[in-house]
Amino acid sequence: MTTWGLVIEATVGTGDSKHMEAHVVAHVTGPRAEALAELERRARSFSPEHPRSPRRRRLLREGDAFLLVIDGTWQSFVTRFTVAELLEDSAAPAVPEPAAEVPPLPAAVPAEPAEEEVERYADGVPVKPSWLGRGDLR
Numbered sequence: 001m002t003t004w005g006l007v008i009e010a011t012v013g014t015g016d017s018k019h020m021e022a023h024v025v026a027h028v029t030g031p032r033a034e035a036l037a038e039l040e041r042r043a044r045s046f047s048p049e050h051p052r053s054p055r056r057r058r059l060l061r062e063g064d065a066f067l068l069v070i071d072g073t074w075q076s077f078v079t080r081f082t083v084a085e086l087l088e089d090s091a092a093p094a095v096p097e098p099a100a101e102v103p104p105l106p107a108a109v110p111a112e113p114a115e116e117e118v119e120r121y122a123d124g125v126p127v128k129p130s131w132l133g134r135g136d137l138r
C-alpha cells in the first residue's frame with residue numbers, strides 16, 4: 001500500500017527575515033484520493049501565524065496541490081499544501097517481521113511459582129529494591 005506525505009510550505013517571519021519553511025505534517029497510507037481529501041481538510045482549516053490581521057483569505061487548487069494566499073495589512077503570505085508519495089524515510093520505524101505461529105502449550109506444563117510477597121511502602125514502592133544483594137551485579 002502506498003504512503004503519502006502531506007507537506008506544508010509556509011511563509012514564516014516578517015520583513016527581511018521572511019522566508020519559506022517546509023514540514024511533513026502527516027502521512028496517509030492508502031489511495032491518493034484519501035490523501036488529497038485529508039490535505040484539503042487541513043488546507044481549509046489552516047491558520048498561519050502571519051499575518052496577524054488578515055484582510056483577505058483565498059484558497060486555490062492547483063492540480064493535486066492547494067495554495068492559501070492571505071493578504072495582510074502590509075504584505076501577503078502564502079502557504080502551499082502538497083501531497084507526495086513517500087519513497088524513502090531514513091527515520092522510519094522498522095517494520096516488524098510477521099510472527100511465526102506458536103503452537104499452544106500442552107496442558108501438563110506446571111504453573112510458574114508464585115512471586116514471594118514483597119514488603120512495600122504505602123505508595124506501593126518496595127522497601128528493599130529488587131537489585132539489592134544480587135551477586136551478578138558486581
